[in-house]
Amino acid sequence: MPARPTELSPVPQHQTLEWHEGDMPYSAEFGDHFYCREDGRLECQHVFLGGNVVIARWQDSTDFTIGELGFGTGLNFCETWRQWKREGRDGQRLHFISFERFPMQATDIARALSRWPEINEERAALCALWPEQPTADVCLDFGDGVQLRVVIGPADARLGSMAEVFDAWYLDGFSPVRNPDLWSQDLMQSVFDRTRPGGTFATYAAAGFVRRNLQAAGFAVERRKGYGAKREMLSGTKPSA
Template identity: 65%
Template sequence: MTEPDNRQSPPPAQQSLEWHAGDMPYSVEFGDHFYCRTDGRLECGHVFLSGNRLPARWSTGGTFTIGELGFGTGLNFCETWRQWKQAKISTGELHFVSFERFPMRAGEIDRALSHWPEIEAARQALVAHWPEARAGRIDIDFNDVRLTVICGAALDGLSALREDFDAWYLDGFAPSRNPDMWSQQLMQAVFDKTVQGGTFATYAAAGFVRRNLAAAGFVVERLPGFAGKREMLRGDKP
């Protein structure tokens, strides 16, 4: 595994955290939890993996690139890595690229993910290689998967990237709490950076989110949400 090199990076931006029910982080700035209070790992599988038709699409081989808006605790990355290993993909490579304005400290990630024994190996590897200087571009090669975290505003980071994306996890804080993460401009940038036939999935089902995604060019579909939530959204780039 390669270590990230951020020795020249400025001090990372911070946000205030509270811890609810033991190990569940809550953002004071955004007034929202970082993951579903029922079971964030299972929600990841229901919304992001199933919504993007994963892991079935990994079997075609080559490099599969996932984009994520909102790295948060790293839960989606760890669960995706777990399912990648479980699928035993031998002819492809997974590149997971996430955008995060307020990256957590390693100890905070460790605490937030300690609830799930299923992702213990991924959690330990992520925490062990997570840099103290969490700014700029973090690149970590875990041999079978690559993780890139772009620290800062998502629109700025995405606009500067060369990568195109096969699938998207749209997982910012709730649209009512953080509308900038669901703006028309950002959804258009997501669409423009998506390969033809690429997909997105999100737990969010607010009307303005659906309209912004459709206006960007995605064919948007409503599906039942997780744990009794009425709806989620998924879509394709035609």
Template identity: 60%
Template sequence: MAEHVPEKAPSTEAVLDWHEGDMPYSRAFDDHFYCRSDGRLECGHVFLSGNDLPTRWQRATPFRIAELGFGTGLNLCETWRQWRETAPDDASLHFTSFERFPMARADIKRALAHWPEIERERAILAEKWPDAPAGRVEINLEPRVHLTVVCGVALESLGQETTPVDAWYLDGFAPSRNPDMWSVELMGEVFRLTVPGGRFGTYAAAGFVRRNLANAGFIVERRPGFSGKREMLCGQKPE
């Protein structure tokens, strides 16, 4: 199944509105890019805690995180911030994200300006972000921290990957707005590209998302969601 793209969506760049000051809203998918209460804290609750981080990156070998939906770069910046504070000195982080509509530099800077906690990361990301992101964007953010953003349709992009990862952030737009980012085919690719014992976390808790992850082979766990949301999902690939 091909990833659904709304008819009026552009082929490359995100088309945005701005709500409540600096909160980006996708007109293509009719959805906000992150939780309206606090996207940075949601990242910690859903993606880092859901993947048992930072506990699992306490090692010298490279730790690999992959993400569906780069968006504003918020998950990268918050992960990177916590990495700097907790990872061993000789550790390295490889963060790979798959994004259909990459944002412009000015929009990333504006969206992330809300959080002074990640100002350092925001400034470096914006400085190094390409003027016209396309294809495979490779950025050395700092020593031992590398970012890859693969621009294009997620299912096609994942199908070309071969390096398995330790942790997945499943952060596409809401399943009701963009169901193909949660399809059984895509979850199968996520499973294939996960190391034995690797994990995923997602804010999504829709029944078909849970079933697709389980059918792909993951052991799926329900946990309380962020900011009053009843549930989120996380899980593990059997070792």
């Protein structure tokens, strides 16, 4: 198993990628694929869009803010944006703020997302504006009220100082076993603190320590049926009072 980057070891600016099954990106640093091998786009629909019930919730919202831990290939953003456009939201705004310590290069994002023709339009728009080698936060405005901000660097060092309040969270870091820092109690507390009352999270992860950290932060957590080979996933809500 490749060693997980730590503060005591050199941290690459970009991940070392391997490509499995054609266009399936694999992180050599974390020893993990970027999404499930069955179908990452359908997993996004089931886990993140479904687990947060975002399509129903953003119906009456003028501004809806989604936070994400682990931007990766941008798949979750592109699929969320596709669903947003299908609803025809005139005058409404979608803010998608993602945290990514190891941003991918534009050519790699394009390759990874090319396996889904359903998001060709979103992939092309993202890659046209994405810096070839990001070294600082990426802020993109796609028009029609859709804005993307990718915060580059360790999430635990950036989230606590942010002013934004989030309606929903996509917790999509690498496997908790291989990347425990992105599932720590301190970070889950920061996620909870920056979530508006009644806001939600969803994640493919169902590890016991992840569930306990989310509960300790204050979320009401429930187990749900996972996608594909995953037996369970987690979702939850920040109590309104």
